[in-house]
Amino acid sequence: MKPVKVGICGLGTVGGGTFNVLQRNAAEIARRAGRRIQIEQIGMRRPNPACDTKGMHVTADVFEVATNPEIDIVIELIGGYDVAYKLVMTAIENGKHVVTANKALIAVHGNEIFAAAQEKNVMVAFEASVAGGIPIIKALREGLSANKINWLAGIINGTGNFIMTEMREKGRDFQDVLAEAQALGYAEADPTFDVEGIDAAHKLTILASIAYGIPLQFDKAYTEGISRITAEDVKYAEELGYRIKHLGISRRTAQGIELRVHPTMVPQQALIANVNGVMNAVLVDGDAVGQTLYYGPGAGAEPTASAVIADVVDVVRTLTADRDNRVPHLAFQPGELSDAEVLPVDQIESGYYLRIMAVERPGVLAHITRILGDKGINIEAITQKQTEEAQVPVILLTQSVKEEKMNQAIREIEALPDIVGEVVRIRVEHLGQ
Numbered sequence: 001m002k003p004v005k006v007g008i009c010g011l012g013t014v015g016g017g018t019f020n021v022l023q024r025n026a027a028e029i030a031r032r033a034g035r036r037i038q039i040e041q042i043g044m045r046r047p048n049p050a051c052d053t054k055g056m057h058v059t060a061d062v063f064e065v066a067t068n069p070e071i072d073i074v075i076e077l078i079g080g081y082d083v084a085y086k087l088v089m090t091a092i093e094n095g096k097h098v099v100t101a102n103k104a105l106i107a108v109h110g111n112e113i114f115a116a117a118q119e120k121n122v123m124v125a126f127e128a129s130v131a132g133g134i135p136i137i138k139a140l141r142e143g144l145s146a147n148k149i150n151w152l153a154g155i156i157n158g159t160g161n162f163i164m165t166e167m168r169e170k171g172r173d174f175q176d177v178l179a180e181a182q183a184l185g186y187a188e189a190d191p192t193f194d195v196e197g198i199d200a201a202h203k204l205t206i207l208a209s210i211a212y213g214i215p216l217q218f219d220k221a222y223t224e225g226i227s228r229i230t231a232e233d234v235k236y237a238e239e240l241g242y243r244i245k246h247l248g249i250s251r252r253t254a255q256g257i258e259l260r261v262h263p264t265m266v267p268q269q270a271l272i273a274n275v276n277g278v279m280n281a282v283l284v285d286g287d288a289v290g291q292t293l294y295y296g297p298g299a300g301a302e303p304t305a306s307a308v309i310a311d312v313v314d315v316v317r318t319l320t321a322d323r324d325n326r327v328p329h330l331a332f333q334p335g336e337l338s339d340a341e342v343l344p345v346d347q348i349e350s351g352y353y354l355r356i357m358a359v360e361r362p363g364v365l366a367h368i369t370r371i372l373g374d375k376g377i378n379i380e381a382i383t384q385k386q387t388e389e390a391q392v393p394v395i396l397l398t399q400s401v402k403e404e405k406m407n408q409a410i411r412e413i414e415a416l417p418d419i420v421g422e423v424v425r426i427r428v429e430h431l432g433q
């Protein structure tokens with residue numbers, strides 16, 4: 001059979017990994033796909049020293065790849081929204097299938113891209129966009145298709161997890177660890193995407209759409225980064241039997257869908273609390289299967305290439321199928337997407353860790369607990385740390401409560417005369433533990 005011809009756009013970290021794995025494992029991949037996969041053209045602005053492209057058809061204009069009549073599948077690995085968006089739409093317009101690792105593009109423009117692809121009867125595959133090498137999209141979209149998904153929670157940004165782990169285990173400095181993640185090719189071009197939770201929110205948006213069959217709604221995702229986590233809170237969390245992880249959490253409730261990325265305290269014994277370094281993990285709760293956990297490298301050249309190439313193989317296997325006989329982009333048939341509302345963050349429910357700086361005076365704790373009690377907020381633990389200062393940290397753990405109630409309580413606590421500064425709040429999740 002004739003080989004399938006692919007064009008790679010972008011020969012950076014992931015593009016380079018894809019190029020090398022496609023060549024190294026060509027025979028094994030062809031045995032799976034049923035046809036040889038030939039790199040017909042490469043669109044790149046800069047050569048990658050890790051790739052030997054001698055004798056290859058190389059262009060600096062990625063649009064040449066998208067319009068090249070020889071090419072069946074365009075592999076978009078340039079990242080970002082602008083050029084990547086135009087490139088993918090041009091490729092679809094020209095009847096090409098697309099494989100992409102671009103979570104930002106899918107989370108923000110996916111609805112439009114999938115509609116164009118349906119129209120043109122081509123596939124857009126994006127396994128590598130979430131959790132690097134972990135086949136989580138395949139698992140959710142196909143392996144769990146019998147289930148009603150109740151919730152999912154994941155460590156879906158390797159850079160952020162690497163930073164938190166190194167800071168906690170080795171006491172390293174935030175900037176120093178971030179610089180290492182950049183050198184290793186894990187971090188986004190703009191690393192605030194990693195640290196502020198934007199990258200994780202892109203990925204969570206995609207996972208939630210596939211889990212519940214809702215359109216992509218990145219603009220409704222709540223994001224809170226890790227840059228304000230202090231060593232003090234890490235220590236107090238450990239003392240209480242918890243660990244702070246930067247989680248993406250999505251839950252289906254009777255009121256709507258929760259979609260949120262924020263630092264989260266999880267029980268130390270939870271498997272996800274022990275996912276360290278650049279590793280990612282996604283925990284999924286389905287009504288039939290119960291909980292399943294997917295763990296693996298969430299970034300890096302070849303782990304991400306593994307997902308990109310798996311998508312290429314999937315596309316090759318269904319090249320001759322029509323759109324009604326392929327796995328739908330968002331797991332549910334396009335006409336069957338639900339209009340369930342994505343809830344604003346004050347409507348979510350969660351447990352809370354509060355750190356309150358209080359003047360050491362009789363009655364202060366009573367005032368705090370009265371405010372919480374009046375709002376029906378159950379306290380699970382309360383402790384006052386001893387210091388030499390006139391002000392002492394009061395640490396509180398509460399049971400699950402609606403965030404809007406907790407916001408009111410925090411405002412009232414902050415207004416007490418013996419409370420100094422802002423109350424620090426970290427959400428607590430037990431994740432079925």
Ligand code: HSE
Nearest residue numbers: 157158159186188299
């Ligand atoms: N910057 C991302 C991360 C790369 O650190 O997880 C993989 O999407």
